[in-house]
Amino acid sequence: MVFDIDMIKAVYERYPERIAAARKVVNKPLTLAEKILYAHLWEGAATTEYERGNSYVDFAPDRVAMQDATAQMALLQFMQAGKEKVAVPSTTHADHLIQAKVGANKDLQEALNKSSEVFNFLSSVCNKYGIGFWKPGAGIIHQVILENYAFPGGMMIGTDSHTVNAGGLGMVAIGVGGADAVDVMAGMAWELKMPKLIGVKLTGKLSGWAAPKDVILKVAGILTVKGGTGAIVEYFGEGAESMSATGKGTICNMGAEIGATTSTFGYDDSMRRYLAATGRQEVVDLADKVAEHLTGDAEVYANPDKYFDQVIEINLSELSPHLNGPFTPDLATPVAEFREKAIANDWPLDIEWALIGSCTNSSYEDLSRAASIVDDAVSKGVKPKAILGINPGSEQVRFTAERDGFMDTFREFDSARIFTNACGPCIGQWDREGAEKEEKNSIIHSFNRNFAKRADGNPNTHAFVASPEMVAAVAIAGRLDFNPMTDTLLNENGEEVRLSEPTGSELPSKGFAVEDNGYQAPAEDGSTVSVEVSTESQRLQLLEPFAAWDGKNITGAKLLIKAHGKCTTDHISMAGPWLRYRGHLDNISNNMLIGAVNAFNMETNSVRNQLTGEMGEVPAVQRAYKAAGIPTVVVGDHNYGEGSSREHAAMEPRHLGVRAVIVKSFARIHETNLKKQGMLGLTFANEADYDKIREDDTFNFTDLDQIAPGKQLTLEIVHADGSKEEIKLNHTYNAQQIDWFVAGSALNLIAANAI
Ligand code: MIC
Ligand code: SF4
Numbered sequence: 196m197v198f199d200i201d202m203i204k205a206v207y208e209r210y211p212e213r214i215a216a217a218r219k220v221v222n223k224p225l226t227l228a229e230k231i232l233y234a235h236l237w238e239g240a241a242t243t244e245y246e247r248g249n250s251y252v253d254f255a256p257d258r259v260a261m262q263d264a265t266a267q268m269a270l271l272q273f274m275q276a277g278k279e280k281v282a283v284p285s286t287t288h289a290d291h292l293i294q295a296k297v298g299a300n301k302d303l304q305e306a307l308n309k310s311s312e313v314f315n316f317l318s319s320v321c322n323k324y325g326i327g328f329w330k331p332g333a334g335i336i337h338q339v340i341l342e343n344y345a346f347p348g349g350m351m352i353g354t355d356s357h358t359v360n361a362g363g364l365g366m367v368a369i370g371v372g373g374a375d376a377v378d379v380m381a382g383m384a385w386e387l388k389m390p391k392l393i394g395v396k397l398t399g400k401l402s403g404w405a406a407p408k409d410v411i412l413k414v415a416g417i418l419t420v421k422g423g424t425g426a427i428v429e430y431f432g433e434g435a436e437s438m439s440a441t442g443k444g445t446i447c448n449m450g451a452e453i454g455a456t457t458s459t460f461g462y463d464d465s466m467r468r469y470l471a472a473t474g475r476q477e478v479v480d481l482a483d484k485v486a487e488h489l490t491g492d493a494e495v496y497a498n499p500d501k502y503f504d505q506v507i508e509i510n511l512s513e514l515s516p517h518l519n520g521p522f523t524p525d526l527a528t529p530v531a532e533f534r535e536k537a538i539a540n541d542w543p544l545d546i547e548w549a550l551i552g553s554c555t556n557s558s559y560e561d562l563s564r565a566a567s568i569v570d571d572a573v574s575k576g577v578k579p580k581a582i583l584g585i586n587p588g589s590e591q592v593r594f595t596a597e598r599d600g601f602m603d604t605f606r607e608f609d610s611a612r613i614f615t616n617a618c619g620p621c622i623g624q625w626d627r628e629g630a631e632k633e634e635k636n637s638i639i640h641s642f643n644r645n646f647a648k649r650a651d652g653n654p655n656t657h658a659f660v661a662s663p664e665m666v667a668a669v670a671i672a673g674r675l676d677f678n679p680m681t682d683t684l685l686n687e688n689g690e691e692v693r694l695s696e697p698t699g700s701e702l703p704s705k706g707f708a709v710e711d712n713g714y715q716a717p718a719e720d721g722s723t724v725s726v727e728v729s730t731e732s733q734r735l736q737l738l739e740p741f742a743a744w745d746g747k748n749i750t751g752a753k754l755l756i757k758a759h760g761k762c763t764t765d766h767i768s769m770a771g772p773w774l775r776y777r778g779h780l781d782n783i784s785n786n787m788l789i790g791a792v793n794a795f796n797m798e799t800n801s802v803r804n805q806l807t808g809e810m811g812e813v814p815a816v817q818r819a820y821k822a823a824g825i826p827t828v829v830v831g832d833h834n835y836g837e838g839s840s841r842e843h844a845a846m847e848p849r850h851l852g853v854r855a856v857i858v859k860s861f862a863r864i865h866e867t868n869l870k871k872q873g874m875l876g877l878t879f880a881n882e883a884d885y886d887k888i889r890e891d892d893t894f895n896f897t898d899l900d901q902i903a904p905g906k907q908l909t910l911e912i913v914h915a916d917g918s919k920e921e922i923k924l925n926h927t928y929n930a931q932q933i934d935w936f937v938a939g940s941a942l943n944l945i946a947a948n949a950i
Contacts, residue, residue, distance in 0.1 A: 197477050198327070199258065199284045203346050206257055209234065210348065210485045216240035224492035226502055227461050228392055228427040231367040234488070235350040237384035245389040247504065248425060251929050253384035256369075258284045258344060259376050260353035261326075262336040263317055264291035264622075264770070265841055267778030269354050269373030270320045271738050272942050273380055277949030278324070280721065282382030286327040286344065287317055288336035291774055295584065295612075295619035296626040303332045303615045312734050313778060316726065323721035324380075333713025334589025334616040337361070337554035340368075341444050342473045342591055342707075347462040347482050348489040352379060356451040356840045356864060357554050357643065362459035363444025364466050365489055367427065369457045370864055372842035374871035374941050381945060386931070390456045391426040393418075394503035396496075397434025399512030403696050404530075404680055406564070406662035407442030408556060408641065410509060411449040412517035416527025417507060421834040423455030424863060426504065430460050431496045434511040439701040440469035441558035448555040449643045452524040454837065454862055461490025465701075472702045473591075516665050518675065520645045521637070521657035523761070530665065534676035542657050542675070543637040549670030550650075551663045552586030552614070553621035556641035559592050559707070561663040564699030566601035568667040571695045573607045576686035580673020582610040583666075586619045591709040599703055608670075620650045623771025627651040639669045644838065646765045648790065652772070664697040735778040740946065741849055741873050743939040749854050749875075752894040753805045755817055755827040757885075759794035762831050764839035764865060766790035768847055777843065780850050787847040788813045788829070795890045803890050814851070821852035830888050831858035836865025845869045849940075855896075857910070857924060859885055870932045873940040875899075880907055880923035887922065891915040902936070904929050 197203075217225060217233035220241045225233075233241050237253035245252050259281070261269050266287045273281075292313065293306040307314065314331060321328040329339055336353070337360035345351070347365030351358065354376050361368035369387070379385045395414065401407070414428075428450050430443070438446075443460045450458035460466075462482060470479045482489060495502045516530045521542060528536050537544055551557070551565050562585070572579065585605055587593035593616050596602055605611040619625060621642040630651040637657040638650065645658035659675060668679040671694070677684075683691040718724055728735045758766070769786050776783035789800040789812065796810075803809070804816045806823060820827050829848060835858035836844060845868035848856065855875035859882050869876035879885055895911040902908065908924045928936065935941040 224494035227491040263289045265354035280325040281380040288329040289331040293617040294624040295614040323724035328715040330713040338588030359457040360448040362447030372868035391504040394499040397432040408662035415525040423453035428458040520659035550584045550640035553642035557588030564697040565663040565667040566604040575692040583670040741939040750895040752826040757794040757830040758791040767844040784847040826854040837862040842868040871941040877924040884922040
């Protein structure tokens with residue numbers, strides 16, 4: 196069965212007319228990204244050109260995807276919107292709440308025991324409102340989406356930053372907060388600033404140890420974690436066509452790590468092959484009829500400098516494997532240069548754990564290539580030095596890989612652990628023995644993120660990101676500085692052997708197979724399905740609407756924390772053990788900003804309480820201000836809120852009474868999340884003003900009552916010695932977003948309109 200085939204047919208039927216209209220208004224050759232965006236305007240056929248990087252545009256995405264950790268909040272909000280059914284095809288995927296410990300079956304059972312309340316809630320809400328539900332164990336959201344729902348030229352939003360993975364099948368797929376998903380599920384337009392365009396021309400062909408992962412590891416090194424902000428990255432060229440659809444998915448997936456709005460590739464044979472292999476020949480037949488619209492115009496690709504805002508060229512034939520890290524995904528080092536850099540920086544070289552999986556690298560092809568390395572080592576009598584953990588991307592991938600013998604290959608290593616088809620260690624769902632000792636160590640994985648504490652909670656774990664085949668090789672060597680292209684290993688006979696280059700299959704030659712894919716279709720008529728949330732629950736809590744703005748200037752606000760350096764969503768609302776409270780706003784608020792580094796003492800979770808003068812934990816200090824009715828402000832550095840789409844990072848401060856977040860710059864999703872939840876997300880007009888903020892400052896907004904699009908705000912800083920300074924703040928609120936602030940949240944407006 197092909198999901199939503201009627202919707203896909205309708206999208207393709209509209210394409211010729213929509214592209215013709217877009218050509219008229221834009222009046223020059225079109226990139227693929229522009230075609231997809233203009234084909235999905237809320238207004239229908241384009242009547243005006245939108246300015247990249249400037250115009251706010253209303254879009255009509257084709258579908259919505261959610262995962263369990265964010266869906267709880269998204270669906271709690273949707274329940275407040277007063278709708279009977281979702282307006283577009285939507286799915287929820289249970290993948291984040293399963294901890295990796297012993298192995299797949301036991302771990303899954305344990306998760307079912309621990310989180311049944313949440314799974315039952317999600318299953319019944321989905322059933323009621325017409326949302327497909329993929330049960331625990333079915334797989335990681337983005338692999339399941341790629342296998343079942345993604346289609347070339349489609350537009351999707353998803354409550355997870357790696358929704359962008361679907362660019363591997365030529366979609367424009369964008370990560371958002373739950374409140375954005377609610378807009379689309381409630382049948383409203385979804386707003387986005389018209390993205391800028393970055394073109395990446397890929398020439399040559401990958402060979403040897405280089406993998407699609409290395410393309411994005413290299414791009415991350417070039418663009419850094421904020422280089423893609425506000426832009427869509429479009430890959431093209433012969434090199435692009437030479438890679439598999441799942442390989443393209445890997446590249447698009449990690450576009451989240453450079454802050455890109457999304458990434459995409461033109462429709463090509465690799466996508467045809469993948470769609471056909473996953474039972475969607477029907478989609479191929481439909482897409483082929485409009486194939487010219489599902490890729491960028493030839494003139495664009497011939498003269499990219501004229502049509503993209505920035506162009507990068509990478510010759511795949513010259514690309515070598517990379518290791519990115521530690522602590523940030525953009526610190527890119529070619530394997531050949533790694534040893535020197537690691538020694539200079541004192542990175543631990545010995546490896547105890549190597550992990551393959553996560554939504555970015557858990558496809559059939561990935562497992563097959565990693566298995567080829569293991570197979571080669573076994574046949575040469577080499578034993579692995581590290582433990583190799585594997586999380587397959589979906590039940591279909593696992594079942595097929597099992598049938599084709601790859602799982603048995605991994606099991607040839609006594610130290611291999613096959614975990615559930617789920618996020619697992621990638622999101623800190625990992626019961627790693629000894630992590631609590633907080634010893635300095637390194638791990639290597641094929642995931643996308645490697646922020647401090649993310650995988651095992653240990654701040655001293657140095658995590659490095661690499662391709663699955665490199666992860667397998669490092670697992671065998673037990674050392675991070677192992678270069679499989681030049682180094683040898685000692686086998687059990689004491690002989691020096693070299694690992695052969697990876698081989699693998701893009702797709703299973705016998706086709707994919709699965710017995711139970713874990714899908715639950717929603718009820719045709721959900722009106723009689725009831726959704727219960729106990730008031731006693733520690734995991735779920737119905738939402739109370741946030742209070743509307745009183746129209747007055749915020750005055751007498753205290754500084755809660757001035758965050759130093761990197762402050763990702765993992766620092767603002769940690770995952771791992773806290774995932775269990777994702778449906779309970781008050782409980783999860785106890786993790787607010789506990790990972791952020793206080794610029795005044797360089798410690799985490801220790802800030803001055805201006806009421807008592809004492810140091811205290813951030814959530815506790817904030818609760819004290821709230822109890823005293825005192826507003827607060829959070830100050831941050833660049834790219835504040837980088838990483839996840841989790842809107843908890845915006846809802847927690849909102850819930851606890853923080854009024855404004857003032858930073859040097861924001862990551863896109865987090866900035867929108869703040870706006871949606873009725874917070875003030877502001878930036879220093881003069882970056883250096885960050886330095887003016889002192890630990891015991893009080894703030895007065897002097898012209899907030901005149902807030903208007905494009906107009907700076909003025910902030911008076913009152914220092915403890917009584918001296919005052921005035922600084923200017925920028926904001927990007929348009930008229931509608933100001934309405935959200937006024938109403939207390941975007942949802943308050945939807946709910947008011949539904950009555
Ligand atoms: C992540 O990779 O950080 C997550 C967990 O998938 C998040 C979503 C979440 O916080 O639930 C993301 O990337 O958006
Ligand atoms: Fe799950 Fe990790 Fe992918 Fe996030 S990045 S969706 S936690 S596998």
